[in-house]
Amino acid sequence: MSNTTNRLSLEGAARSEYAEYGPDLGVALASTDDELRIDHTQYVTLDRQFNDATTAERRAVLQTTYDRLKDRSNTLREREKQAVRAHAAGDLSSRQLLKTLLRNYQEAAALSEAFDTLEERSDRVSGSSLSVADQQDKLKMHRTQIRGQLWSSAYGNGAIEYISVETSESGYVLETLDEDYLREATRFDNRDTSTSTQFANLPEAYGHSDDLYPWAYDTGQSPSVSEYTTAQLYQIDISHEQGQLKAYLDGGTGDIHRELQTLVPEILPPVRQQEWQKDGLEIVVNKTAANGPRKVTVTNRETDEPVTATITISGFDVGETNADGSLWYVPPSGGYELTVERPTGSNVTVPVSNS
Incomplete structure (x- = not known):
C-alpha cells in the first residue's frame, strides 16, 4: 500500500456489522468474579504455604503459582478465539463478543498485577529467578486502546458511539x-x-x-x-x-x-471520491485506503451552504454532520446505502461502493 x-x-468469508456499547453490569460482574478467582489462585497458594516453608519449598510454591497464572493467561486467547469464531458463524451477537473481549481486558489487568506480586516474592527468595516480562507483554495484547474506550463506555464514561x-x-x-x-x-x-x-x-x-x-x-x-x-x-x-x-x-x-x-x-490520503446530486443536495464521500475511515460532506446544491443532517449507514446511525456539513465515519466492509436525514424529515439515500 x-x-x-x-x-x-x-481472509475468507467474514461477518461485518456495527455495534453500540454502553453501560453493562454483566461484564463488570464477570470481571469482578475473575479478579476474585485470580486472587484466590495467587494469594491462597502463596500465603498458606509460603511463610513456614523452607527456601526450596518456597521456590517450588513460586513455580507452581507461576504455572497456574500462566495457564490462566493462556485461557484468554482461547476464550477470545472461541467467541470470535462463534460470532463469525452467527452463533454470538456483536454485543456478546465485545463483552468477552472486555472480560479479557479486565482479567489481563488482574493477571498482570498477580505476576508483579509473584516477581516481587521471587526476588526475595534465594535461587529463585522467575521472569515474568514475556507473560506481561502477552497480557498487554488484551489491554488495547479500543478495549479501554469500550470499558469506559461500559461504565457510562466512554466517548465511543x-x-x-x-x-x-x-x-x-x-x-x-x-x-x-x-x-x-x-x-x-x-x-x-x-x-x-x-x-x-x-x-x-x-x-x-x-x-x-x-x-x-x-x-x-x-x-x-x-x-x-x-x-x-x-x-x-x-x-x-x-x-x-x-x-x-x-x-x-x-x-x-x-x-x-x-x-x-x-x-x-484520499483514494477515491463518489458524488451525488439529489433532491437539492450535493453529497460527496471521500474514501481512504484499505477501506479506512471516510468523510461524507453534505451541502445545499443551490447555495453551497453546509447542511446539518444525521447520517445513517444501512439504517444504523453513525452521527451528525458538523458545522461544515461533514462527518467522518467507519464504513462497512461491503457496499452500503448512506442516508442523509434532514431536520425537515426528508431523507436522501445514495448507494456507496466499497471500491
Whole structure:
C-alpha cells in the first residue's frame, strides 16, 4: 500500500456489522468474579504455604503459582478465539463478543498485577529467578486502546458511539472513531508456537518487519522491534506522520499475529471520491485506503451552504454532520446505502461502493 501503513486484514468469508456499547453490569460482574478467582489462585497458594516453608519449598510454591497464572493467561486467547469464531458463524451477537473481549481486558489487568506480586516474592527468595516480562507483554495484547474506550463506555464514561466489528474463522477486526481512527486486528492463523522461530536474531526480525510495513519504516521515527523470547513474538513499534503502529510478529509463521493502529483521519490520503446530486443536495464521500475511515460532506446544491443532517449507514446511525456539513465515519466492509436525514424529515439515500 502506498502513502500509508499496510493493515492486517482477514481472509475468507467474514461477518461485518456495527455495534453500540454502553453501560453493562454483566461484564463488570464477570470481571469482578475473575479478579476474585485470580486472587484466590495467587494469594491462597502463596500465603498458606509460603511463610513456614523452607527456601526450596518456597521456590517450588513460586513455580507452581507461576504455572497456574500462566495457564490462566493462556485461557484468554482461547476464550477470545472461541467467541470470535462463534460470532463469525452467527452463533454470538456483536454485543456478546465485545463483552468477552472486555472480560479479557479486565482479567489481563488482574493477571498482570498477580505476576508483579509473584516477581516481587521471587526476588526475595534465594535461587529463585522467575521472569515474568514475556507473560506481561502477552497480557498487554488484551489491554488495547479500543478495549479501554469500550470499558469506559461500559461504565457510562466512554466517548465511543459505535464500533465496527468484523470476524471470520481466522480472526477479527475492530474499528472506531474517537478523535482518531482506532483499529485492532488479530489473525489466529498467523500464530504457531509448535515450531521454533524462523528468525536467527533480532536484526533479521527487524528486516522482515520492514518488508511488512515499508511505508511506516520509511517515514517513521526510530522504528523498534523487541523480542519476547518465551512467547516467540516480536513487538514492532513505529510512530509515523499519520499516527502510530504497534504489531506483534509471530516467530513461527513469520506473519503478523496482532496489529494496533491509531491514525489521524484528516491526514490519510484520499483514494477515491463518489458524488451525488439529489433532491437539492450535493453529497460527496471521500474514501481512504484499505477501506479506512471516510468523510461524507453534505451541502445545499443551490447555495453551497453546509447542511446539518444525521447520517445513517444501512439504517444504523453513525452521527451528525458538523458545522461544515461533514462527518467522518467507519464504513462497512461491503457496499452500503448512506442516508442523509434532514431536520425537515426528508431523507436522501445514495448507494456507496466499497471500491
